[in-house]
Amino acid sequence: MNKLKGLMVIICLYFLSACSSDSVVKENPTVPTVITESITINGSAITDGKPKQLTLNILPINVSTKAVSWTTSSAAATISSDGILTPKLNGTVTVTATATDGSGKVGELQVNISGVTTVYTSITRAESILIWQRNNGGWGKAVPDLNSYSAVQTEAQKATALSTKNSTDTTIDNGHVVTELRYLLADYKTSNNPNYLFAAEKAIDYLFQAQYSNGGWPQYYPDKSLYRHQITYNDNAIVNVMNLMWDIIKSKNNLELVNPKYKALADISFKKGIDIILKTQITSPSGKKSAWCAQHDEITLLPALARAYELPSVSGSESVGVIRTLMLVEQPSEAVKQAIKDAVDWFALAKIFDISTKQVPDATGPNGYDVVIYTTPGTTTWARFYDLNTNLPFFCGRDGVKKASLAEIEIERRAGYSWYGNWASTIIGSEYTAWKTKNGL
Template identity: 45%
Template sequence: MLHIRNGHIFKVAIITSFLGVFAGNAPAIAQDSGHGTPKMAREWRNFVKEKSEIWYASPEAANIANNILLYQRSCGGWPKNIRMDEPLSDSQIAAVTDEKEVTQDATIDNGATTTELTFLAKIFNVTHRDEYRSAFQKGFLFLQKMQLANGGWPQFYDRKGYYTHITYNDNAMVNVMNLLKKIADRDTVFTRITTDENAETAKKMFDKGIDCILKTQIIVDGKPTVWCAQHDEVTLLPAKARAYELPSFSGSESAEIVVLLMSIPNPSPEVINAVNGAMAWFDKTKIVGKRLDEITNVEGKKDRRMVDDPSATPLWARFYNLDDMRPFVCDRDGVKKYDISEIGYERRNGYAWYGEWPLRLYPKYDKWQRKIKKVK
């Protein structure tokens, strides 16, 4: 666990929390507005979420399911940023088939694997086809194999470089844990395609994941705050990923972690303390009186700038310094800057540096607090 006291960062021994719950430098794909996940990945996730139960009995759904089966790697996972609903030509089918044994791109990043597993569960509920159940079970096993001994999940199956880190970035680990919670809770979407043994396994995996979340929460002057987008597999300290993703407090990924923690029924004192600490940190670090403006620059291109606006909705930065909690941005050279205008056009517009991510937590937090008080 990382402790910060009086601005000085140091590591302390990690004490496993008792849980009374069931408990790089390569160029990135260009992002658009939103959390930071590529548009195609978000559209694919929304596609799966929005389709009705009746639609899953359609020929179109069956064709998409065939694509999902085709893209599933031999290790059980799927590659990211693929619209599985797009028809494939014969040559494309042959190319994907040839890549079946490739495991380097099997990932949980950008909703990959968890989205495909959800689709398989939904189509199995109306078709009962064994190949969908088999593919789902293989994918579920993939998530088991991916989980680290410390309870976290890395971004990719084949781990090297920063892919070895516990990955909260773009909600990779949270997406997995939300899926596991549904399986463990016997959510109706997953009851037919899973077994009671699967549910028990999912519960244990979820418990380990929560323990990892509690152990990686950054402590400042004895108080829990939030998390980095990724943490070292061994030390559990905040870790660097791509050149512009430096060790920091995360205003984005931490919000989704808090949503997950608040979804736990009968939370332990450790979970309650973690949520309260994170919400206090969000309140302390919100940016007021500023607005991220979308403009057209002198070259006729869409651009971003930060402007003064006393009436603006509070914003949070994606990254904050670990020593003084100052918001920063960063170009591909890895040098911190404190004004978005100081980084190049490509990174300025190709990454979600500021957002309202924690804003939706406040009504949820008020409701959660009332519930906790009633239990006490």
């Protein structure tokens, strides 16, 4: 038995020696990866409204992986992961196939679609919004009360809307464009009517097109008459757009319903918007940053005049929304942190104590009342406008002349505009505290 064990040990040692020698055959070298050089999509027009299989030619033929990511340019059609194009609306759609091997190669095909006869569920609000949407994707102020979209539009309204389809006075003022497209997405979610998604995406395209290269948005686009060309924070115009871009980036509040291509575009747009916010923050005569004007010149970036009573100033109202937009930034840069701190510090200094406004009946007022100031101990408020040099509140009527008190301007402007408010009460309190905690400050 011992001799047998010894023999087995000798045999094992022999094989171990043989395996470690140069006589062992080595493994084959790794096969090199071949990446995509070109992609061609094969297909033709859809004339019967039915789904169609698209095919690919990918070169070289020995490419390591032929996997692609399919997308379409709009809600006019959807496409499956294996290239089946399903039409939803008549029109034209661009189909894109992107290589997933990191080569960056893309193939595109424009497909004309006709023959779609599907009748989709309709919702009154969305149908009204479609009627008033301009050809450039935006909306004007023809429907000033956004709640009016919930009513069926009259024949006269339809005729007016049709005659103004090419008008260029489309605007982000008073919540327009952003509100309409949010309504459309909500109604699309309920009805699954692709017309609503298509119109919402057209509105998003309008917002991308309207943004200046420096990151700002004008109040109107493409109409740039009067003060409409200025970068506009007034009435939260840019803030509304930035919040929309943020929702696209984060795929929330129904913006997860839009084409995935918008996420990368919104990320770029949002970052440019943050950059222009930082650049337009006003520097006081002391050299310290304060807040923002309701509108800024798009070239010089300085505070600018809008209507006669909206003079260059530091805004105690619009600046609040701007700070909230900056607070959205995740992992904020030192520049963003400093901008928020400086603005909050300015609001703390701009507090006005122990006064409030009150409406009193007056038949000569624009709404049957006047607005007066009265003493209310223990209250804190802010003025709409602060002087750029003195940081003192001021008021202005349609004559464009600064006044030191609200009582000095005409009743039409005194009672027809918001001159005081508690706009910053939470932003410099609980919101700022929460933001600092979140960012470890």
